[in-house]
Amino acid sequence: MPLFEAKNITKRFGDFTALDSVSISVPERSIYGLLGPNGAGKTTLIRIINQITGPDTGELFLGGRKLQPDDVMTIGYLPEERGLYKKMKVGEQALYFAQLKGLSKSEAMKRLKYWFKKLEIVDWWGKKVEELSKGMQQKVQFVITVLHEPKLIIFDEPFTGFDPVNANIIKNEILFLRERGATIIFSTHNMSSVEELCDNITLINKSRTILEGSVSQIRKEWAGNEYEMAFSGEIKVPGNGLYDILEQTSENGKTFVRLSTKGEISSNEILQTLMKSGNIISFNPALPSMNEIFIRVVESRN
Amino acid sequence: MNKVSVIIKREYLTRVRKKSFIIMTVLAPLLMAALILVMPLMMMSGGKEYKKIAVIEENTNEFVNVIPDTKDADFEYLPGADINEMINKFESEGYYGILFISPLAINNPVIYSKKQPPIGLLEHISSSLEKEIEKKKLLQYNIENLDSILKQIRTNVNPVTKIVDEAGKTTETSTGVAMGLAYLGGLLMYMLVFIFGAQVMRGVIEEKTNRVVEVIVSSVKPAQLMLGKIIGIALVGLTQFMIWIFLTIATVAILRGTVLKTGDITEMTQNITQSVMESGQAEVPDISEVQEMSPELAEFSRVFETAMNQDWLLIIFSFVFYFITGYLLYASIFAAIGSAVDNETETQQFMLPVTIPIILALFVAIGTMQNPESQLSLWFSLIPLTSPIVMMARIPFGVPAWQLAVSMALMVVTFIAFVWMAAKVYRTGILMYGKKSSWKEIWKWLRYSG
Numbered sequence: 134m135p136l137f138e139a140k141n142i143t144k145r146f147g148d149f150t151a152l153d154s155v156s157i158s159v160p161e162r163s164i165y166g167l168l169g170p171n172g173a174g175k176t177t178l179i180r181i182i183n184q185i186t187g188p189d190t191g192e193l194f195l196g197g198r199k200l201q202p203d204d205v206m207t208i209g210y211l212p213e214e215r216g217l218y219k220k221m222k223v224g225e226q227a228l229y230f231a232q233l234k235g236l237s238k239s240e241a242m243k244r245l246k247y248w249f250k251k252l253e254i255v256d257w258w259g260k261k262v263e264e265l266s267k268g269m270q271q272k273v274q275f276v277i278t279v280l281h282e283p284k285l286i287i288f289d290e291p292f293t294g295f296d297p298v299n300a301n302i303i304k305n306e307i308l309f310l311r312e313r314g315a316t317i318i319f320s321t322h323n324m325s326s327v328e329e330l331c332d333n334i335t336l337i338n339k340s341r342t343i344l345e346g347s348v349s350q351i352r353k354e355w356a357g358n359e360y361e362m363a364f365s366g367e368i369k370v371p372g373n374g375l376y377d378i379l380e381q382t383s384e385n386g387k388t389f390v391r392l393s394t395k396g397e398i399s400s401n402e403i404l405q406t407l408m409k410s411g412n413i414i415s416f417n418p419a420l421p422s423m424n425e426i427f428i429r430v431v432e433s434r435n
Numbered sequence: 436m437n438k439v440s441v442i443i444k445r446e447y448l449t450r451v452r453k454k455s456f457i458i459m460t461v462l463a464p465l466l467m468a469a470l471i472l473v474m475p476l477m478m479m480s481g482g483k484e485y486k487k488i489a490v491i492e493e494n495t496n497e498f499v500n501v502i503p504d505t506k507d508a509d510f511e512y513l514p515g516a517d518i519n520e521m522i523n524k525f526e527s528e529g530y531y532g533i534l535f536i537s538p539l540a541i542n543n544p545v546i547y548s549k550k551q552p553p554i555g556l557l558e559h560i561s562s563s564l565e566k567e568i569e570k571k572k573l574l575q576y577n578i579e580n581l582d583s584i585l586k587q588i589r590t591n592v593n594p595v596t597k598i599v600d601e602a603g604k605t606t607e608t609s610t611g612v613a614m615g616l617a618y619l620g621g622l623l624m625y626m627l628v629f630i631f632g633a634q635v636m637r638g639v640i641e642e643k644t645n646r647v648v649e650v651i652v653s654s655v656k657p658a659q660l661m662l663g664k665i666i667g668i669a670l671v672g673l674t675q676f677m678i679w680i681f682l683t684i685a686t687v688a689i690l691r692g693t694v695l696k697t698g699d700i701t702e703m704t705q706n707i708t709q710s711v712m713e714s715g716q717a718e719v720p721d722i723s724e725v726q727e728m729s730p731e732l733a734e735f736s737r738v739f740e741t742a743m744n745q746d747w748l749l750i751i752f753s754f755v756f757y758f759i760t761g762y763l764l765y766a767s768i769f770a771a772i773g774s775a776v777d778n779e780t781e782t783q784q785f786m787l788p789v790t791i792p793i794i795l796a797l798f799v800a801i802g803t804m805q806n807p808e809s810q811l812s813l814w815f816s817l818i819p820l821t822s823p824i825v826m827m828a829r830i831p832f833g834v835p836a837w838q839l840a841v842s843m844a845l846m847v848v849t850f851i852a853f854v855w856m857a858a859k860v861y862r863t864g865i866l867m868y869g870k871k872s873s874w875k876e877i878w879k880w881l882r883y884s885g
Binding site: 146147180183185186205208210211212214215216217218219220221229230232233234235274277 | 438441442445449453641642645646647649650651652653654655657862866868879882883
């Protein structure tokens with residue numbers, strides 16, 4: 134059963150339609166990618182999930198029942214437009230946000246100690262936010278987002294502002310949260326992180342869903358007629374009427390080839406032809422990157 | 436509701452703990468007290484803007500030493516001086532100007548100067564000359580003992596005002612006290628609403644530019660955040676206000692004790708009573724002196740007496756009522772404006788239409804002190820955007836109960852409507868970035884659904 138479901142969400146702002154009958158279904162303990170170009174309607178959908186705005190039509194379900202106003206307590210949200218009070222001290226501020234999420238002061242204190250220690254930011258407790266670097270502020274913000282142990286966590290571009298080391302720390306924390314039972318909705322433009330983290334995605338373009346499903350399934354579907362193969366020995370593979378060679382590199386006594394077939398040709402036919410060129414040590418359909426799929430899908434729609 | 440109190444607490448504590456708040460809270464009353472004490476001192480000891488004025492008469496010597504020197508100006512008589520000569524050199528000889536009196540145009544003496552002379556100087560000259568001319572005219576009637584007769588007929592009339600209520604009971608009142616209260620009430624209301632309303636706006640802009648707001652509204656409703664901020668700042672205002680009143684009174688009391696020595700006032704009263712008692716046995720000429728002093732004393736005591744006769748309960752109740760509703764009304768407008776812009780400089784275009792009714796109300800309130808029964812005052816004390824200020828100015832003069840009721844009812848309806856509308860604008864505005872907002876845009880936001 135999905136932990137969260139949005140069914141046929143439509144939202145208009147005056148004459149502008151931000152979302153046109155968009156549905157998503159997020160399985161429990163999965164990471165769900167919400168993708169789309171700028172202005173596609175992702176942020177509007179996220180705000181509707183957070184009940185910051187309401188949909189014009191459509192229904193939302195959390196844990197099998199209709200979304201309630203009190204459910205904001207079980208949702209954590211790290212918005213893309215995020216910030217902290219600059220003049221406030223880090224610890225005080227974290228306590229404030231925890232209390233707004235309904236935690237008692239003592240409970241919030243206990244959990245904050247745990248997280249500050251885990252992310253090695255204990256020393257910043259008494260510092261003003263304006264004294265912190267942007268990456269440090271992001272870490273504090275991450276803690277604030279997950280402190281009340283939400284069932285559903287929404288991260289909107291969580292890695293911006295982090296250096297690679299800290300981005301990796303946050304990535305691992307996200308995976309850890311899923312291990313502990315949280316379900317995560319993840320909105321980003323960084324497609325390599327989608328491949329790494331997401332189980333399922335929805336691609337929204339111009340307020341409509343144009344692609345959805347599991348990441349591995351989608352990549353297989355979009356694989357088309359490209360193959361990657363390796364030969365032992367540094368050789369030259371010629372092209373012929375059956376396929377085009379897209380790429381060919383030789384190194385360390387191996388040759389890597391990427392090719393695309395012409396028309397409906399089975400892999401066996403190709404292999405029979407290629408066997409003549411040398412000793413094949415691997416042969417795989419080439420999976421397109423999410424980045425390629427994203428660009429191809431969006432451009433085909435425009 | 437619990438979350439609103441968390442927000443109120445933060446809004447209150449962060450502001451109260453600021454250095455600028457503490458400095459302002461402590462310094463402002465010291466400055467105020469200093470102003471209260473120093474102003475009269477300065478006026479008395481006169482840091483005087485010294486002016487020397489040459490007085491020249493054409494052919495006659497009728498007005499020698501007629502115009503007394505004031506603290507600002509000395510009058511120097513130059514009998515027989517040539518006016519045409521003096522016009523060319525009065526400045527180099529250290530004169531501010533020349534007063535030229537010609538017997539042919541006695542009613543229109545001419546003042547020559549390099550700059551436009553101040554009104555006080557003109558009034559002083561004209562009243563001194565008028566008095567002298569009148570005296571000269573009277574002298575032509577050859578009345579005996581003219582001087583003592585003139586002293587005897589000099590009179591001062593001070594009407595005492597008594598308000599008659601329905602039961603026919605009369606209460607002595609003072610227009611001066613009413614005016615003072617009207618001024619204080621109106622001005623205070625204006626300052627509170629404006630200063631703290633603007634603070635709400637700045638707070639909203641701060642949250643928006645810091646990008647904190649979206650994190651918060653994922654936990655609380657935007658309306659809760661707005662209300663929490665408005666209430667928190669109101670409490671900051673009240674705290675500051677109380678401390679100010681307390682500190683001002685304390686400082687004035689301390690400074691009066693040390694700087695002015697004790698009993699300046701008692702000394703003055705003693706002098707007055709003494710002269711009143713002496714005048715009992717004194718001859719006719721002293722009467723004029725008594726008549727000049729005793730009304731002051733009478734007015735002095737009457738101010739206190741009549742101040743107590745004011746309906747303080749009504750004034751305080753109305754002030755609290757109009758402050759709360761007026762502040763909520765304007766603060767919510769300011770919050771909506773703050774939400775619609777990305778930074779403070781953008782607020783200009785929205786501020787003007789909001790400032791106009793407040794400024795207008797202040798002007799009408801000042802007019803009300805002159806003429807509390809005017810149609811203008813009536814209407815402005817009923818219209819909710821101006822009523823908090825204007826009605827506070829009207830109340831000390833007495834307001835019919837039905838007018839007060841209508842004004843308050845309109846106020847309640849309007850402030851609820853404004854808070855509701857402001858919340859709608861606010862909800863959309865705080866999440867809009869980089870969009871140049873306009874009145875048209877705001878109108879659109881008003882109609883968005885939840």
